[in-house]
Amino acid sequence: MPSSVSTSPSATTRPQDSPSPGSTRPERFVIKVGGSLGAEMSRACADVADLVRQGAEVVVVHGGGAEADRLAAELGRPVRRLTAPDGRHSRYTDAPALDALVMAMLGRVKPALVTELTGAGVRAVGLSGNDGSLVTARRTPPVRAVVDGVERVVRDDFSGRIKDVDPALLLTLLGGGYVPVVSPPARDAAGGLLNVDADRFAARLAVALAADWLIILSNVPGLLRDPADPDSLVAEVPGEELDTYLDGTGGRMKVKLRSAGEAFLAGVAHVVLADGRLDSPVLAARKGVGTTFVRGAA
Numbered sequence: 001m002p003s004s005v006s007t008s009p010s011a012t013t014r015p016q017d018s019p020s021p022g023s024t025r026p027e028r029f030v031i032k033v034g035g036s037l038g039a040e041m042s043r044a045c046a047d048v049a050d051l052v053r054q055g056a057e058v059v060v061v062h063g064g065g066a067e068a069d070r071l072a073a074e075l076g077r078p079v080r081r082l083t084a085p086d087g088r089h090s091r092y093t094d095a096p097a098l099d100a101l102v103m104a105m106l107g108r109v110k111p112a113l114v115t116e117l118t119g120a121g122v123r124a125v126g127l128s129g130n131d132g133s134l135v136t137a138r139r140t141p142p143v144r145a146v147v148d149g150v151e152r153v154v155r156d157d158f159s160g161r162i163k164d165v166d167p168a169l170l171l172t173l174l175g176g177g178y179v180p181v182v183s184p185p186a187r188d189a190a191g192g193l194l195n196v197d198a199d200r201f202a203a204r205l206a207v208a209l210a211a212d213w214l215i216i217l218s219n220v221p222g223l224l225r226d227p228a229d230p231d232s233l234v235a236e237v238p239g240e241e242l243d244t245y246l247d248g249t250g251g252r253m254k255v256k257l258r259s260a261g262e263a264f265l266a267g268v269a270h271v272v273l274a275d276g277r278l279d280s281p282v283l284a285a286r287k288g289v290g291t292t293f294v295r296g297a298a
Contacts, residue, residue, distance in 0.1 A: 028057045028174070029213040031282055032202035035064030035109045040276050042116055044217060047282030048179065049120035057174040059205060060124075060181045062113055063198035065091065068104035075100060082154060083146040090159070092147060093195040098158045098185070101195055105183045113181050123178045129186035130193055132169035135201060137162050137186035137194045160194035162186060162201065165208040203259040207266045214268045215285045216256055217276030222291030223249065223257060236294045239264045264293040 029051060033044045048058050069079045077100055080092040093101065110126040117124035129135030137160035145154050173180050184201055185193040199216060206214040223245065225232040237245050242261035249257050256273055264271040274281055274290030284290070 026055050026057045027213070028059075028209060028211045029215065029282075030059045030061060030202055030206040030209065030211045032061045032063075032199060032214075032216040033113070034218060034276055035062055035067050035105075040217075040219075040281075041113060043279060044276060044281055045113065045116040045120050045122075047280050048117060049122050050283065052122055052179060058179050059170060059174070059209065059211075060113065060117070060179060061198060061202035061205060062105075062109055062181065062183045064101070064105040064109040064183065065198075067108050068097075068101040071104045071108065072097065072100040080147060082143075082157070085144060091195070092154070093158045094156050095158065098193065098195060102185055102193060105185070110181055110183060117179060117181065124181050125173055125178045126181045127169070129182065129184055129196065129201065133166055133187055134169055134182070135162055135184075135186040135196070135204070136164040136166075136189050137196050138189055139194055158188075158192070158194055160186060160188065160196055162196055162204050163189055165204050167205065167208040170205070170209060197255060197259070199256045199259040203263040203268075206263050206268045206271075211268055213270045213272075213286070214260065214263050215272050215274055215282055216260055217274055217281050217285070218252075218256065219275075219277060220253070221275045222273045223253060227251075227253070234291050235288075236292055237261065238296055239293050240296070261293060 031044070031048065033041060048060060051058050072079050077096050080097065082090050082092045084090070091097070106128060114124045114126045127134065139160045140157060142153050142155040144151065147154060170180050182205065184196045184198055186196045186201070188194045202216060203214060221230055221233045223234040223237065224230065225234060239261060242265070246254060246258060260271045260273055271293040272285040272288070272290045274285035278284050278289070
């Protein structure tokens with residue numbers, strides 16, 4: 001029997017500035033883009049500029065794992081993975097890996113996104129979860145895992161789970177007409193920085209901001225019944241059946257599905273997993289292209 005999923009985030013958020021009945025507050029979007037530096041990023045940025053011109057408030061969240069891997073290779077630091085006893089794989093973020101991740105996120109991906117948005121006429125501002133104590137995380141405790149083919153207790157992984165989100169800085173920027181461009185790392189509650197999942201990061205920001213929309217872009221059309229068949233799109237996921245869909249999903253899509261579903265159940269009205277490769281990926285998602293979360297049974 002699938003375990004139930006709480007309708008509220010497990011850690012603290014501070015939702016603010018939600019619209020009251022009859023409110024004229026602008027429509028508010030959190031848009032998660034990948035960390036690829038190319039045409040996909042340009043198309044997403046063009047859509048963000050369109051939304052801003054229409055009067056919307058937009059926060060852009062980005063990843064950057066692939067760029068971090070490239071930078072690590074350039075620095076001669078091999079990318080390492082953890083394999084948990086249950087078979088799950090994750091990035092091994094020891095101190096050198098965290099250093100490469102921060103440099104890639106804040107020194108390569110974010111400046112490129114801010115530059116692209118600025119060129120499209122958007123007043124973009126780059127931030128990390130550490131700025132203004134925006135996102136605070138708790139470090140993952142030591143865990144037994146296989147690293148480099150050897151099972152051992154890993155004590156030096158600088159990854160964490162999000163504990164608290166304070167959207168005050170983002171709300172100030174949105175109120176001033178800026179588009180925040182935000183990414184991990186998060187602030188470690190005990191001091192320092194932590195790597196956190198960018199999809200969960202986006203979902204938690206959407207809840208804390210009382211966003212109207214959460215759009216998570218990736219390199220697939222959405223949730224697929226058969227990952228090898230791009231035509232097997234699941235057009236709608238009833239929020240109340242999230243556990244059922246999670247049971248049949250694996251890999252990175254499972255993280256995206258869980259993050260999106262929990263944001264929907266926590267009150268974000270419009271949540272879409274969409275294809276970032278389309279000509280207008282954000283505007284297409286706004287029209288329902290992709291996997292949309294809905295109320296009620298399928």
